[in-house]
Every structure is written in structure tokens, then in C-alpha cells.
Amino acid sequence: MSDRLELALYGKGGIGKSTMSANLSAALAASGARVMQIGCDPKHDSTRLLLGGRSIPTVLDYLRDTPKERQRLSDVLAAGFGGVGCIEAGGPKPGVGCAGRGIISAFEFLERTRAKDDYDVILYDVLGDVVCGGFAVPIRREYADAILLVTSGEFMAIYAANNILRGIRSFDGDEHSRVAGILLNGRALPDERARVERFAEAVKLPIVCRVPRSEAFLRAEERKRTLMELEEFPEERAVFTELAGQVRAGLPLRRALPLTDSELEEAVLYGRRTVSVPAREEAKAPAPAPEPEPVRERAPEKRPALYGCAFTGAATIAVHLTDAVIIAHSPRACAFYTWQNISSTGRKNLFNRGILMPSAISPNYETTEIGHAEAVFGGLDKLRSHVERAMERRPGAVIVITSCVSGIIGDDAEALERMSTPETPVIVIPADGDMGGDYMQGLEMCLHRIAERLVDPDAQTRPMTVNLIGELGVGFNTDVNFRTVKGWLDALGIGIGCRFLGDAGAEEVRRLTAAPLNILAGDSADGRALRSWLEERYGCRFFPRCLPIGFDASRSFLEELGGFFGVADRVAPIVEREAAQYGAEVARLRPLLRGKRLFMTTINTSMDWLLDAAESCGMEFCWIGVLNYLRQEVKITDRPERRSVAEEITDFPAVLERLREKKPDIVLSNYTASVPEGDYIVDNMPMTQPVGFRSGLEILKRWALLLERRREGEWSHDRALFEKYFA
Numbered sequence: 177m178s179d180r181l182e183l184a185l186y187g188k189g190g191i192g193k194s195t196m197s198a199n200l201s202a203a204l205a206a207s208g209a210r211v212m213q214i215g216c217d218p219k220h221d222s223t224r225l226l227l228g229g230r231s232i233p234t235v236l237d238y239l240r241d242t243p244k245e246r247q248r249l250s251d252v253l254a255a256g257f258g259g260v261g262c263i264e265a266g267g268p269k270p271g272v273g274c275a276g277r278g279i280i281s282a283f284e285f286l287e288r289t290r291a292k293d294d295y296d297v298i299l300y301d302v303l304g305d306v307v308c309g310g311f312a313v314p315i316r317r318e319y320a321d322a323i324l325l326v327t328s329g330e331f332m333a334i335y336a337a338n339n340i341l342r343g344i345r346s347f348d349g350d351e352h353s354r355v356a357g358i359l360l361n362g363r364a365l366p367d368e369r370a371r372v373e374r375f376a377e378a379v380k381l382p383i384v385c386r387v388p389r390s391e392a393f394l395r396a397e398e399r400k401r402t403l404m405e406l407e408e409f410p411e412e413r414a415v416f417t418e419l420a421g422q423v424r425a426g427l428p429l430r431r432a433l434p435l436t437d438s439e440l441e442e443a444v445l446y447g448r449r450t451v452s453v454p455a456r457e458e459a460k461a462p463a464p465a466p467e468p469e470p471v472r473e474r475a476p477e478k479r480p481a482l483y484g485c486a487f488t489g490a491a492t493i494a495v496h497l498t499d500a501v502i503i504a505h506s507p508r509a510c511a512f513y514t515w516q517n518i519s520s521t522g523r524k525n526l527f528n529r530g531i532l533m534p535s536a537i538s539p540n541y542e543t544t545e546i547g548h549a550e551a552v553f554g555g556l557d558k559l560r561s562h563v564e565r566a567m568e569r570r571p572g573a574v575i576v577i578t579s580c581v582s583g584i585i586g587d588d589a590e591a592l593e594r595m596s597t598p599e600t601p602v603i604v605i606p607a608d609g610d611m612g613g614d615y616m617q618g619l620e621m622c623l624h625r626i627a628e629r630l631v632d633p634d635a636q637t638r639p640m641t642v643n644l645i646g647e648l649g650v651g652f653n654t655d656v657n658f659r660t661v662k663g664w665l666d667a668l669g670i671g672i673g674c675r676f677l678g679d680a681g682a683e684e685v686r687r688l689t690a691a692p693l694n695i696l697a698g699d700s701a702d703g704r705a706l707r708s709w710l711e712e713r714y715g716c717r718f719f720p721r722c723l724p725i726g727f728d729a730s731r732s733f734l735e736e737l738g739g740f741f742g743v744a745d746r747v748a749p750i751v752e753r754e755a756a757q758y759g760a761e762v763a764r765l766r767p768l769l770r771g772k773r774l775f776m777t778t779i780n781t782s783m784d785w786l787l788d789a790a791e792s793c794g795m796e797f798c799w800i801g802v803l804n805y806l807r808q809e810v811k812i813t814d815r816p817e818r819r820s821v822a823e824e825i826t827d828f829p830a831v832l833e834r835l836r837e838k839k840p841d842i843v844l845s846n847y848t849a850s851v852p853e854g855d856y857i858v859d860n861m862p863m864t865q866p867v868g869f870r871s872g873l874e875i876l877k878r879w880a881l882l883l884e885r886r887r888e889g890e891w892s893h894d895r896a897l898f899e900k901y902f903a
């Protein structure tokens with residue numbers, strides 16, 4: 177915990193809380209504190225007096241207009257009187273959008289940019305009329321340490337103050353005391369003082385400050401200054417100086433004990449004594465909540481966006497923690513589409529290759545089925561009961577993934593991490609649908625969170641083991657590749673400590689640091705980012721090569737791996753066996769494929785493993801086109817001699833033009849459905865490349881078969897083929 181104090185001033189709109197906040201910030205700054213004031217009212221005028229009437233860009237306007245990689249705190253932070261750091265969260269125009277969600281996004285930005293790091297006091301100025309999930313963010317426990325209720329003697333202002341107490345109570349119950357008291361901003365109304373005193377007594381709170389009605393505020397407003405800057409109002413200044421002194425000395429904090437509506441009327445309007453809400457039965461001592469991790473920026477390397485949502489990306493990888501229960505805090509539809517995404521690969525693998533992937537066919541995945549009622553009244557209670565039921569099953573972990581809806585309504589799902597037990601951590605992935613980013617960002621967020629909660633940084637070393645890192649959750653070849661690698665490792669006497677994350681239990685993830693070596697599955701930007709993170713965070717040591725594709729790469733991979741573990745002598749027999757099989761396979765395929773013209777259109781830039789195999793079978797390359805939609809820097813093939821037939825292309829119609837010119841026998845594409853029928857066979861370029869010595873030959877075998885079928889006339893009537901391979 178830092179020594180920084182985070183104080184939230186809540187009050188009904190128009191009650192003067194921004195004036196109170198600005199004057200209190202100014203008084204705190206004058207007392208020597210480093211203060212930041214964050215305005216959380218869509219009107220965005222909280223810091224106006226501190227800034228001499230100047231208005232500043234709001235965080236939300238800025239986030240909307242600025243690409244994420246160019247967002248900087250300094251663009252929205254301005255220094256006001258006494259060096260007070262001024263921030264306005266902003267919000268949508270009245271009548272549109274969701275201001276509460278805006279507050280959530282603004283707070284996420286401030287966390288991400290570590291905006292509060294250089295200040296002693298953070299003062300949140302928050303609209304308290306509507307304590308929906310978004311406006312309640314500042315009173316979540318990871319933000320406000322203390323809360324001041326600003327009110328006048330008007331019944332509706334007191335009503336709003338009581339509502340705020342309800343919001344605080346729903347976060348804190350009887351476990352925490354965070355209410356500092358009431359700030360009475362006098363309006364010179366009849367019976368005003370007595371009304372507020374009656375309310376204060378009923379909710380057992382002190383009135384910590386009484387600000388008298390005064391012309392001084394009007395004059396200061398006209399001059400666009402805080403009272404601290406105006407010599408002529410010593411009495412009013414003294415009120416704020418005194419309050420600042422109390423804040424710095426530490427205001428005693430009390431529990432929130434709100435009244436029911438009828439109790440409030442009785443107490444405030446009719447002066448009848450009333451009872452506050454009885455204290456709840458003392459809850460069982462909760463497990464200590466983990467310190468919230470600062471939200472990290474993605475690694476700076478530019479990576480292509482994948483247009484699934486962060487929720488889907490997180491769920492797709494989370495199901496690979498096999499003994500966990502994954503709870504999608506989402507409507508049924510989001511969970512269903514994600515389930516389809518997860519299970520389609522599993523089903524394809526089962527039907528086409530007879531490979532059973534339990535976590536993909538029948539994922540350990542359920543949903544809270546957020547509906548209308550939860551969208552209006554909040555879904556936290558429903559989520560809590562789901563987590564409770566899941567905990568009864570004693571899983572290795574309970575993973576909660578939040579969707580767009582739970583993000584918009586502001587459910588504080590992360591608070592449920594307090595339900596963790598030593599055996600079963602509750603891990604919340606705050607994906608908030610696509611507000612947490614795209615598919616890959618959700619996946620990354622999920623991996624980081626799981627590691628942070630499970631990995632034991634000091635696990636005892638287990639020699640002769642490796643971890644496999646960054647296998648693709650839904651890759652068609654993922655499991656086939658794993659089997660290939662496992663076969664090699666078994667032959668070398670090397671065990672697999674943990675697949676992070678692929679069909680691993682919580683215990684295996686806990687021991688991630690026990691393996692002396694880690695192997696990255698694929699050389700993608702996301703894989704490299706995960707590698708750097710694990711190196712930095714846990715000191716993981718990585719093998720310099722990723723899982724190899726093709727004969728030469730596989731041989732070098734095994735030789736170096738054998739050398740690392742001192743079992744180089746076991747490598748030669750594997751390579752000899754593979755070489756013999758490779759030779760036999762080439763001899764069989766060569767007569768079938770010799771002279772056949774290959775046309776390739778792909779988004780993958782790694783292709784030499786396939787072209788090597790095609791070349792050894794005597795095939796010709798008539799065109800190699802790399803589709804570079806994102807116009808990134810790409811390197812097409814490592815072999816200079818192949819570049820004469822290679823081309824970088826940015827739109828698919830150009831591919832079709834080349835297709836008409838080149839007259840190929842085989843078309844290999846990532847988009848087979850877009851290739852028109854013709855006098856050639858069409859095959860799919862795998863997104864996850866097949867690992868191993870015979871990676872390319874496996875694909876060539878398929879071409880040989882298809883060409884043969886076509887020769888026999890079967891291809892043009894391919895129902896039999898379809899039934900054989902896909903039905």
C-alpha cells in the first residue's frame with residue numbers, strides 16, 4: 177500500500193461539490209501536499225477554478241480521438257493553482273451513450289498511465305445523483321480510501337447522500353470503514369442545519385465541515401479563482417484550510433449505515449428518531465485480497481489486430497487450464513459464440529484426425545447468463561453465487577471473464593478475487609468484451625493474470641524438463657504438433673513440465689519456473705511478447721529456437737536441444753530414422769508431383785519448409801504471393817533464388833489475375849473459398865504450421881492424393897471424398 181490518500185467527494189449535481197473540491201484541493205496544495213483532482217462529472221468543469229477558467233481536453237474525448245499507441249498522460253493532465261494536477265474524465269453529451277462506462281474507461285487510462293504516482297492526495301469529484309456501476313468506480317476499494325458526502329439541507333441532496341451510502345455499503349458491507357463524514361455546503365435554507373444534523377445522527381456520521389453561504393464563492397467564481405488565491409475572504413479560506421488540516425491529519429473513518437427511504441423521510445423531514453441499518457452479521461474473515469496489479473501496456477512490438485473480442489480471446493485460452501472452472505460473466509449469446517469458436521477446432525481434429533481434445537470438445541466453461549434484470553440492477557450477486565457453486569467443486573482455479581455487458585454496467589467482478597482460498601484462487605480477467613482489446617489482447621491478459629496468480633517464482637528446479645510456451649489455443653495443428661514434439665522429447669528422456677497454456681492443470685502452472693528451459697511454440701509477434709514477459713517477470717530461460725518446421729530446422733533443433741541437456745548421442749538415431757522415412761516418402765511422391773506447378777497465395781511469410789519439400793519432389797513454383805493487407809514489412813522466403821517468382825500483394829483481386837495468367841496445377845491459399853473453380857486443385861495453407869521433419873511432405877502427400885483422385889475422375893464428383901475426409 178502506498179501512503180497516498182485517495183479521497184472521493186460525492187454529492188448531488190448542482191450542490192456545489194466541484195467548488196468544494198477545487199477549494200479543498202487548493203487548500204491542500206497550499207499546505208504543501210502534492211494534489212491531483214480528478215473531475216468525474218460529464219460536465220467536466222470540476223477543475224475550472226483551479227485552472228483560472230481554462231478548460232482542458234477530457235480523458236474520454238482524448239481516448240476517442242487518439243490511437244492507443246499515441247496516448248499520453250501529459251495530453252490530458254494540466255497543472256492548476258499550487259501545482260494541483262487537474263484531470264477531467266468527461267462523458268458523452270446528455271441523452272446519449274453511457275457516462276458511467278465513460279468513468280470506467282477514464283479510470284482504466286489513468287491506471288495504465290500511472291497518473292497518480294507523483295501525488296500525495298488524489299481527490300475525486302464525483303456526481304452522486306446516479307450511483308450506477310460506472311459512477312461507483314471511485315468508491316470501489318481499489319480507489320477511494322475515504323469518502324466525504326457533500327450536501328446542503330435540501331431533501332433531495334440528503335437523499336442523494338443516503339444513496340451514496342447505499343452504494344458504499346454494497347461494496348464494503350460491515351468489513352470496511354471508509355466514510356469520513358458530511359460536508360455541509362450551506363444554502364441558508366430554513367431548518368437546513370438541523371435537517372443535516374438529524375441525517376448525520378441517523379447514519380452515525382460526523383459533519384466534518386460546515387461551509388457557510390457566502391458571497392465569496394460568487395466573487396471567486398467571477399474571477400475564476402479558488403478562495404485560496406483571494407486575500408479578501410479570510411473567513412471562508414479558513415474553513416478550507418481547517419478541512420485540509422483534518423484531511424492531512426487523517427479523518428476518522430466509519431462504516432456506511434444508510435437509511436431506508438421511509439427512515440430517511442422520518443428522520444430528516446419529521447425529526448423522528450430512527451434506527452440505522454443494522455450491522456450485518458460479521459462475515460467470515462476473507463482471504464487477503466491480492467494487491468491490484470498496475471495495468472500494463474502491451475509490448476511495443478507492432479502486431480496485427482485480430483478482430484475477435486478480448487472476452488473471446490481470454491476464454492479460448494483459459495479453457496486450457498484443465499482443472500479450472502471458467503465462468504463467462506456474459507449474456508448467453510457471447511458464451512455460445514465463444515464456445516463455438518473453441519469447440520470447432522476440437523471437432524475438426526476429432527473428425528479429420530481422430531484426435532480427442534477434451535478441453536476443446538467439451539470445455540470447462542459456463543456462463544452467468546446476464547439478462548435484462550442484471551443489466552439494470554447489476555450482475556454481481558449472480559456472479560458471486562456462480563463462483564460459490566464453482567468453488568464447491570474444488571477446482572484448481574475459478575476463472576471469471578467479463579464481457580461487454582458486465583463492463584458497461586460496472587460490475588466490480590475483481591472484488592470477487594477475495595473469495596479465493598489457498599487451494600482455489602479466483603482469477604478475474606477484466607476483458608469487458610471488446611473494451612479490453614482484441615482477441616490477442618484478451619488472450620495475453622488472460623495468460624498474464626493466470627501466471628501472476630498461480631506461478632510459484634521459486635519452484636524447485638526439475639532437471640531434464642522443458643515447458644512449451646505459447647501454443648495456439650485453437651490452432652488446427654496444435655495437438656498434432658504437440659504429439660510430434662512429445663515423441664522427440666520422450667526419445668531424448670526430457671519431460672514436459674508445463675504447456676503454458678495448453679491442457680495444463682493449475683499445479684503444472686504453479687511449477688512453471690521449475691523447468692530449466694522453455695521452448696516458444698511459434699515465432700509470432702504475440703509469442704515473442706509472451707517470451708519477453710516471462711523472461712522479465714520470472715527469469716525464464718528460453719531455447720533460442722521455436723518448434724521447428726521442416727527437415728533442416730528439425731535436425732538443428734534436436735541437435736541443440738540434445739546438447740543443452742547432455743543427451744546429444746540420442747539425437748543421431750532420431751535424425752537417421754527420419755531421414756530414411758523422408759527419403760522413402762520423396763521417392764514415392766516424386767513421380768506423382770514432378771513438374772507440377774504450384775501457385776501459392778498466403779498471409780504466412782514462413783514458407784520455405786514447404787517449398788523445400790516441393791522442390792525435393794521436383795515441383796515448379798509458378799507464383800508465390802504474400803498477401804500483406806496490413807502493409808507491414810515482410811520478408812518473402814529466405815532463399816534469394818525463389819524471390820524471382822515471389823510478389824507482395826495487398827488485394828485479393830490481383831491474386832485472381834495472376835491465377836488466370838499462370839495456369840497452375842495446385843493452388844495453395846489461406847482463403848480457399850475465394851479461389852474460383854478451375855483446372856487445378858485447391859488446398860488450404862495451414863495457419864499453424866505442422867512441426868517436424870516431414871511437415872512439408874505431409875501436405876504434399878495430400879496433393880498427390882487429390883491429383884490422383886482427379887485423374888480418376890473422382891475429384892469432379894467428390895461426394896465420396898467429402899464423406900471420407902470431412903463428413
Ligand code: SF4
Binds near residue numbers: 510580610
Ligand atoms: S464483443 Fe462483447 S458482445 Fe460481442 S461477443 Fe465479445 S463480449 Fe459478447
